[in-house]
Amino acid sequence: MSHKRLTACTHALSWVAVAVLALAACRQAPAAPAESPAAGSPAAETPAAAPAQPAAEKPIIKLAENPWTGSSVNVYVAKQLLEDKLGYTVEVVTIDENAQWPAVAKGDISAILEIWPSGETHQKGLKQYVEGDKTVDHLGELGVVGKISWYVPKYVVDQYPELATWEGYKKPELARLFATAETGEDGQFLAGDPSWVQYDEEIIQNLGLKLKVVRAGSEQAVLAALDSAYSRKEPLLFYLWTPHSVHNKYELVPVKLPDYSDECYAEANAGKKACDYPKDVLFKVANARLKEAAPDAYQFLANMKLTDADQIAMIADVELNGKTPAEAAKAWIEKHEAVWSKWLPK
Amino acid sequence: MATRSFALPILPRARSSRPWRIASVLALLAGAWLLSLLVPSLTDQFPAHWNLGLREAVDGFSRWVTSNRITSPIFVYFFDPLSTGIDAFVRLIENALLGAHWAVIIGITAIAGWLLGGWRLSLGCSLGFFLCGAMGLWTQTMQTLALMNVSVLFALLIGIPLGIACALSNRFDRVLRPILDAMQVMPAFVYLIPVVLFFGVARVPAVVATVIYAIPPAVRLTSLGIREVQPAAVEAARAFGSTRWQILRKVQLPLALPAIMAGVNQTIMMALGIVVIAAMVGAGGLGREVYLALQRLQVGRAFEAGLAIVVIAIVLDRLSEALSRIDLTQLPSRAAGRAPSWVAPLVIAGLTALCVIAFQDAFPGEWQLGLARPVDGLVRWTRDNLFFITRPLSDFITLYLLNPFRDLLRDIAPWPVMVVAVAAVGYFVSGWRLALGSAIGMFMLGWLGMWSQSMDTLSQVLVTTAITVVLALPVGILASQSDVVRRVLRPILDFLQTVPTFVFLVPVIMLFNVGRVPGIIASVLYAIPVGIRLTELGIRQVSPEAVEAAKAFGSTRAQLIVKVQLPLAKPAIALSVNQMIMMVLAMVVIAGMVGGAGLGLEAVIGLTRSETGIGISAGLCIVILAMILDRITQAWAARQR
Amino acid sequence: MLICTDIWKIFGPTPEKAHAALAFQVAADKLSYPDHVVAVRGVSFEVKKGETFVVMGLSGSGKSTLVRCLTRLTEPTAGQILIEGQDVRRMNDEALRNLRRHKVSMVFQNFGLLPHRRVLDNVAYGLEVCGVDRRTRNDRAAQMIELVGLKGWESKYPRQLSGGMQQRVGLARALAVNPDILLFDEPFSALDPLIRREMQDELLRLQSTLHKTSVFITHDFPEALKIGDRIAIMKDGQFVQVGTPQELVLRPRDDYVRAFVKDAPRAKVLTAGAIMSRDLRGRAPNGRTVPSHAPLQALLPMLAEHDAPLTVLDGGTPAGVVDRAAVIRALVEEDVARATGA
Numbered sequence A: 001m002s003h004k005r006l007t008a009c010t011h012a013l014s015w016v017a018v019a020v021l022a023l024a025a026c027r028q029a030p031a032a033p034a035e036s037p038a039a040g041s042p043a044a045e046t047p048a049a050a051p052a053q054p055a056a057e058k059p060i061i062k063l064a065e066n067p068w069t070g071s072s073v074n075v076y077v078a079k080q081l082l083e084d085k086l087g088y089t090v091e092v093v094t095i096d097e098n099a100q101w102p103a104v105a106k107g108d109i110s111a112i113l114e115i116w117p118s119g120e121t122h123q124k125g126l127k128q129y130v131e132g133d134k135t136v137d138h139l140g141e142l143g144v145v146g147k148i149s150w151y152v153p154k155y156v157v158d159q160y161p162e163l164a165t166w167e168g169y170k171k172p173e174l175a176r177l178f179a180t181a182e183t184g185e186d187g188q189f190l191a192g193d194p195s196w197v198q199y200d201e202e203i204i205q206n207l208g209l210k211l212k213v214v215r216a217g218s219e220q221a222v223l224a225a226l227d228s229a230y231s232r233k234e235p236l237l238f239y240l241w242t243p244h245s246v247h248n249k250y251e252l253v254p255v256k257l258p259d260y261s262d263e264c265y266a267e268a269n270a271g272k273k274a275c276d277y278p279k280d281v282l283f284k285v286a287n288a289r290l291k292e293a294a295p296d297a298y299q300f301l302a303n304m305k306l307t308d309a310d311q312i313a314m315i316a317d318v319e320l321n322g323k324t325p326a327e328a329a330k331a332w333i334e335k336h337e338a339v340w341s342k343w344l345p346k
Numbered sequence B: 001m002a003t004r005s006f007a008l009p010i011l012p013r014a015r016s017s018r019p020w021r022i023a024s025v026l027a028l029l030a031g032a033w034l035l036s037l038l039v040p041s042l043t044d045q046f047p048a049h050w051n052l053g054l055r056e057a058v059d060g061f062s063r064w065v066t067s068n069r070i071t072s073p074i075f076v077y078f079f080d081p082l083s084t085g086i087d088a089f090v091r092l093i094e095n096a097l098l099g100a101h102w103a104v105i106i107g108i109t110a111i112a113g114w115l116l117g118g119w120r121l122s123l124g125c126s127l128g129f130f131l132c133g134a135m136g137l138w139t140q141t142m143q144t145l146a147l148m149n150v151s152v153l154f155a156l157l158i159g160i161p162l163g164i165a166c167a168l169s170n171r172f173d174r175v176l177r178p179i180l181d182a183m184q185v186m187p188a189f190v191y192l193i194p195v196v197l198f199f200g201v202a203r204v205p206a207v208v209a210t211v212i213y214a215i216p217p218a219v220r221l222t223s224l225g226i227r228e229v230q231p232a233a234v235e236a237a238r239a240f241g242s243t244r245w246q247i248l249r250k251v252q253l254p255l256a257l258p259a260i261m262a263g264v265n266q267t268i269m270m271a272l273g274i275v276v277i278a279a280m281v282g283a284g285g286l287g288r289e290v291y292l293a294l295q296r297l298q299v300g301r302a303f304e305a306g307l308a309i310v311v312i313a314i315v316l317d318r319l320s321e322a323l324s325r326i327d328l329t330q331l332p333s334r335a336a337g338r339a340p341s342w343v344a345p346l347v348i349a350g351l352t353a354l355c356v357i358a359f360q361d362a363f364p365g366e367w368q369l370g371l372a373r374p375v376d377g378l379v380r381w382t383r384d385n386l387f388f389i390t391r392p393l394s395d396f397i398t399l400y401l402l403n404p405f406r407d408l409l410r411d412i413a414p415w416p417v418m419v420v421a422v423a424a425v426g427y428f429v430s431g432w433r434l435a436l437g438s439a440i441g442m443f444m445l446g447w448l449g450m451w452s453q454s455m456d457t458l459s460q461v462l463v464t465t466a467i468t469v470v471l472a473l474p475v476g477i478l479a480s481q482s483d484v485v486r487r488v489l490r491p492i493l494d495f496l497q498t499v500p501t502f503v504f505l506v507p508v509i510m511l512f513n514v515g516r517v518p519g520i521i522a523s524v525l526y527a528i529p530v531g532i533r534l535t536e537l538g539i540r541q542v543s544p545e546a547v548e549a550a551k552a553f554g555s556t557r558a559q560l561i562v563k564v565q566l567p568l569a570k571p572a573i574a575l576s577v578n579q580m581i582m583m584v585l586a587m588v589v590i591a592g593m594v595g596g597a598g599l600g601l602e603a604v605i606g607l608t609r610s611e612t613g614i615g616i617s618a619g620l621c622i623v624i625l626a627m628i629l630d631r632i633t634q635a636w637a638a639r640q641r
Numbered sequence C: 001m002l003i004c005t006d007i008w009k010i011f012g013p014t015p016e017k018a019h020a021a022l023a024f025q026v027a028a029d030k031l032s033y034p035d036h037v038v039a040v041r042g043v044s045f046e047v048k049k050g051e052t053f054v055v056m057g058l059s060g061s062g063k064s065t066l067v068r069c070l071t072r073l074t075e076p077t078a079g080q081i082l083i084e085g086q087d088v089r090r091m092n093d094e095a096l097r098n099l100r101r102h103k104v105s106m107v108f109q110n111f112g113l114l115p116h117r118r119v120l121d122n123v124a125y126g127l128e129v130c131g132v133d134r135r136t137r138n139d140r141a142a143q144m145i146e147l148v149g150l151k152g153w154e155s156k157y158p159r160q161l162s163g164g165m166q167q168r169v170g171l172a173r174a175l176a177v178n179p180d181i182l183l184f185d186e187p188f189s190a191l192d193p194l195i196r197r198e199m200q201d202e203l204l205r206l207q208s209t210l211h212k213t214s215v216f217i218t219h220d221f222p223e224a225l226k227i228g229d230r231i232a233i234m235k236d237g238q239f240v241q242v243g244t245p246q247e248l249v250l251r252p253r254d255d256y257v258r259a260f261v262k263d264a265p266r267a268k269v270l271t272a273g274a275i276m277s278r279d280l281r282g283r284a285p286n287g288r289t290v291p292s293h294a295p296l297q298a299l300l301p302m303l304a305e306h307d308a309p310l311t312v313l314d315g316g317t318p319a320g321v322v323d324r325a326a327v328i329r330a331l332v333e334e335d336v337a338r339a340t341g342a
């Protein structure tokens, strides 16, 4: 009839041809790439392909992966053991640590394997979900013990040994080494990720240090600033913790503050803190209903325990040897049957 | 001319003369200052007890939500099924994209490109997707694409009907407009946690957050398109007794289609803008790559993922742009001038089939195109070699631009003076309505308990905008004069506009130190493409008759620019300034993540400490600042006409 | 057929108030009402069945507003409009829609075609909105397209047509619903002079068979003379004078009308009957007769041939005589009525 009708027809025809082709190519769709070809960082999850599995009555276990290597390797150790030894399907959900609490409370996430008590969110989460409405169970310690400190690169201490302890920062001429345009006369103390407890302003004031806090706003910002300063051997004083993959890359020294004491952190002492941060005993939590839904997985996760050395070894494997977290976890599992066999429920 | 003794002129309304108005405003300012001298207790700082109490209310609400999350019927019967549905839908699309052979996806894109634009578009699109595969990001690209498709679909399903309603009802339009403004300016960070509360983690909250962010352009452009349909066509339809619905369906919608398609295009671009943020709640895909790589300072890896996002953006942009360019009134002639239109698709389909037979489903790993290493090298090189320029530059900006300006706004001028001053600006560019609105807005900043943070942010935003304008105008003028410059600029601007800002945060911090400056640099990079584009467009759209006339009188090129093009392009340039401010405001939170303090940091705190109340308050303050600055610059732009 | 009484249209914030103030004042044209535009000011007229009523006025005089008031495309401020005895201003939406769908069609100055529809679909639009099925309406549209001489262009888009052709489409579209009344708002003003003349002839040709009641708006006096059975001269929203072309030419009411009439093609407009002398004495019928409605144009060759006067026949009986001198006087003098002493 008309040109338009004709073209419309041919257009439609070619689309149909493509669609048919697409369908034809989809024949092996369910066998979607189990391990993606992506190399480098951990392979992207394709949980999409999972539900077709026969594990009918076994629920899918969803583990939270936070964006640091330590969290990743824990999760992949647990994932591989849960899948191979207990026959579960495990999905890894990459999520910001601050968004995970409501999710684990509701069951969108089954368990979180590495929580740092110093996170402000986590204190709240514990109070609200674990102690409060009991939608989340405390699964005990992970075994790894962390610690927040003030750090300087080693070359700073080499040059100015006084800066290894807090007294050194009382001296204006030494503190000024750290000064920037933002801080003027005082030295800059780079405070990190705002999600962490930070008493630095209190500590600085109560110890009378010539420092001024600049809030970096994110962990990445601190790391980038460190990388830059380190490359030029410039002084930098910042808030960080261990274990952290950054210690594999740079030689950092914690600044010695007055020792931690319970009195120093007592409620009555609010606003007057003048001592070091406490140790961070990392812990695990799970959704409360996991206990009934998957008792053996629950038991396994509660039993799971890594040492500092275990985690640091795996982190190094990823950071220095270029393995993916999954590969590093696999290597560790192969070597440490004695350790993980104890985690399996009897 | 027509005699029109009855067309009565509008009588000039009695208005006080300009000097008188200036005097009264000055008097008001002086009064405010005097007041602050007399009652320093009230005016030194915004009184803490004048507080709206929003923070507590929000926190109370989110406590209620978290403790009723599992039992309340509204969740059990509404949000949960909704989440399940969305999740299933995204997974469906994801499975389809991942299940299909990679060559088929590329083939389909190629055919779509060919049908919509021709062989160049076809080749460009397929090469783009191929690049994503070659960077080892095929799976992630498909995941992001799936998420994107679903989000855009929802955004359009909601946005287009709203846009129609806005076009048909002025009242609805007036109600919806500020809400859309707020949706667009409110940082996604702020509503990420609430969205998680309601919709759980992973794909669903990502879709919801993306939809919230991407709806406004769909609504705006649909409404604009319908309102701008030639009135003659509508009148004719009316004269033939069409019902309102018939007019809409048979006349307005078809004629508004190009504008609606432009809305689709914008929606896609917006949706791609929060891919990385969506990754923070488990959305996966390319955003996750950027997010993980950044945490490990792998700039190269982040760059690759960012580049893949840019590729998707450009491919979808060009495809949807081509779609919106298809002019319904010209279809037959277009098609008539073409070779039989099934040859090329068949060729592409044939090639695709060959690839399907020859290669396995997964994108061949050996076709690796490693960009990470060179990029990492480049970053290291700039870190080691450019610092001697960037450090002094950074210090200069901090000491001589940011500090004095911040001190003035935040510390020197008492808050009543600031309120009056902003209101005065509003009064002079528009009138007492804007003045009142601005004053209320400024007051709200204090009332929300964020006065000093707001002033800090305001000073940064103004300095950043000034820098952006200074850089964008000359480049825009240059681009308007030379097609070569324009062609060279286009991919760069496209890249800057679509690459997730997160990707260049690390290098920027390395070069400029933590503090307010890296945020400023990132914001300038983000806002400058729009500035350049709109300036260029404004100048290029100056009426050719005027230019011709000027040429006929023997103007030199410089005279032509200065005496004709720039003055005539002034309204467009003023609008571009407005857009630049909005873009800079959109970056406030990002700035907060690299040491920018102010409202951005508060918003980050809101997210990272689950302090929803603080987050929402900070977000609202950003929205308020945005509205004040937007209305003032819009009014100022309108005065340039 | 169409009767309008005292129609007003005032644009502005409070048109009713303005109307009350203006309509009931003496010497109203001296009065002003701030912020309002009085586009139509107390206009009354009647159009008989089959008649073509032309409204002529300069731009801005309110013609478009007036014609849009007739079907309430613009809502009139005051006045009464009767179409076939029905009061248009009292109609509800439904009745009004039916009026626009079946009774009254309109042709627009800028054609008002729908750019996204092909010619056929444009012409069928009026039928489409009243729910006529596709086949019937396409048949009817094809007929109309043929009627206006556009056969073969059905599947083109408006943009591909010249202005004249586009207006033919507009005409076909208006005719397709077979309305009783046609409204034309300066339909040919956007066309080149040659095309315009062609379209005028086309319209006259159609009218000679269709005999539609029409209201025709124009700003061009010659066009009004050519097309109108009766002409209203509009100025500042008011009718200055209403009459047949001949009446206007012979007896312009004021200088405003006279100014238009001055350049009128008098040979075409004036008829023998209008300038004849009724004195039949002493003039023997010599076989040289003309009907009284013959334009002077038709008399000129006869008078050029021979000097003898012509006998004017009215309905077959001699009613008067015209001689060479009378014709020449009528053609050059402005006020013929005065010259002939009629």
Ligand SMILES: Nc1ncnc2c1ncn2[C@@H]1O[C@H](COP(=O)(O)OP(=O)(O)O)[C@@H](O)[C@H]1O
Residues within 6 Å of the ligand: B004, B007, C011, C012, C037, C038, C039, C057, C058, C059, C060, C061, C062, C063, C064, C065, C066
């Ligand atoms: N919608 C409107 N609002 C205000 N004034 C109008 C409107 N439409 C027409 N007018 C005014 O009414 C007068 C008559 O306009 P119009 O009817 O279009 O004149 P014409 O068709 O004779 O050129 C003009 O002065 C015009 O400015």
Ligand SMILES: [Mg+2]
Residues within 6 Å of the ligand: C060, C063, C064, C065, C186
């Ligand atoms: Mg008109």
